Amino acid sequence: MDLTELYQKITDYGEICDHCLGRMVAKRSFGLSNDKRGQGIRIAAALTLNEPFHPQQETCWICGDFFTTAEVWADRVVQAFQGMEGKTFVIGTKVPPLMSESEEMVWSDLGLSDPEPLKSEINREVGKLVAAKTGLAGDTKNPDLTAVLHIHEERVEVQIRSLFLYGRYLKYERGIPQTHWACSKCKGAGCEACNGTGKQYQDSVEELIGKPLLPIFKAERAILHGAGREDIDAVMVGSGRPFILEIVHPLIRSADPKTLEEAINSANTDRVGVIDLDWSARSEVETLKNYKGHKKYRILVDIDGSIPEKTLQSALEQLSGATIHQRTPTRVAHRRADKVRERGVVDIRYTGKEGNDFVIEVTGEAGLYIKELISGDQGRTTPSLTEVLKTPARVVQLDVIHVEGIDQVKSHGTS
Missing domain, CATH: 3.30.70.3190 (Alpha-Beta Plaits)
Structure with a gap:
């Protein structure tokens, strides 16, 4: 199907913006944005048919002219990132079902093989604006910050990548479980038996290690992933037990592991301690848990x-x-x-x-x-x-x- 025929068939559905028009042939040519492709299709059709050039006159029936508001969305993302530390980011989009269904109907009806989804273009175009406004680098694989655009609700949701710290812990006091243990009677809801705490045991290695770090990272909570676990009535001494601590939703990402180690140890004298604290990654958690050392x-x-x-x-x-x-x-x-x-x-x-x-x-x-x-x-x-x-x-x-x-x-x- 040549571009002129494609243009005629697509515009039969209704008024369409250059972005959505160009996205129908997004894999053709290189170095062009979709809106430039859309303009090119209009020009080619006008020249071939020897008709007046027809720019978009009404609201785009697919995206509702989303791209005229891209700057607004970028500003919303920048505002949402306020108070959060990070070097990299990525944009994600929750596209309303009607928008997705509209463009997919065109793809199916016309048998198109090289279109790009609306979501992909939104992510890219808003992402470029955010990068220019903040200096953050785009990273689709392992971003510090993820901004999800909820188009229908006109809001931005931010997801913050967890931080991971590797180390070895020592447990000097018996009677402390490795991780948080919900009360066996109320299952964590809080009852008379647990004095309303929801805990079977007041403390855990997880909580004792994590608690001093939460204010440093301005984080929600910490999750301990251990290389096995010792019995609650055992101590862990000698070389210590390998662990990875996951810091969930940290607003601050920069810290010196040695300083963190000192903060943990000074807060837990004669109870628990950590050594060899260092940065780690999510991929190491599975390795840690699966390693079967003596x-x-x-x-x-x-x-x-x-x-x-x-x-x-x-x-x-x-x-x-x-x-x-x-x-x-x-x-x-x-x-x-x-x-x-x-x-x-x-x-x-x-x-x-x-x-x-x-x-x-x-x-x-x-x-x-x-x-x-x-x-x-x-x-x-x-x-x-x-x-x-x-x-x-x-x-x-x-x-x-x-x-x-x-x-x-x-x-x-x-x-």
Whole structure:
């Protein structure tokens, strides 16, 4: 279909602006804006038909002359960005269904193969104006700020990309869960049992680490993504547990990780601490969670009866390097699938006594339940120290002292 025939067929639908006309052949030629293409089609038709040139006279039946208001929308975006820190942005648009349906009807009726959607042109044209007004750089892949134009409602919605910080946390106090734990009775709504807090536990590692940073970033909340988790009654010492903290809706984006680290540690003396804080990225969260590094524990074990140290050492030698078959432990069966998992004991050894308890260090594969490795969990874990000794044994204290995989998941210099 030549341009003259195309022009005649398109204008049969109603008055159309140069932008919408040119967008019907947006993939033809290069270095032209759609409004210039539209003007070119009008000129070509006038010359071919030897008729007067017909510029647009009435409101465009497709876009409602949106592009005459592009400057207004750009100003709305600039205003919406006020008070938000960022270097890059992108424009998105919620186009009213009638507009989309109108242009799609033309595409279908005329069998057009090279049009551009209205949404794409709006994003580009408003984006160019915003860039000129603010100095921000356009970035369609990973923008700091996203402005969504709601055309029908004449408003701008701003979405702010989360920030991500990688580090390792240490937990010195027992009884603190890793993440926020909603009250089991009210499910977070607030009740008498939780004193209206909605929490099963007053604090969490997530909240203790995140709280000092919220005012720095002027952020809504912080979400902790951990490389596994320790039991609530365990401490996390030694090298610390790798984590990524997601800062949600930050109005401020620039900060020195060392300063952030100091803010967290000074606010949580003797409770939790962080080390090696650095910038990370969303893509690293999945890597962190999926990495199956070995973990090392220091445990105090109570064993019934009088067990000679040589007998204990012999039993531990049988467990060292063994493959352990663990059915989902009784203590977590209410929230995890009931299945048998195989996990390896990399190393297990006796290091001395504290009072009447035996001190044992265990290095195991990710997912190895240490308490059940010792107790046997009434036969659900086999072999176990209880099974090998043929006498009950139980963990009375557990410390996580090392979690592998730090170098594999760490991401430097990306914020």
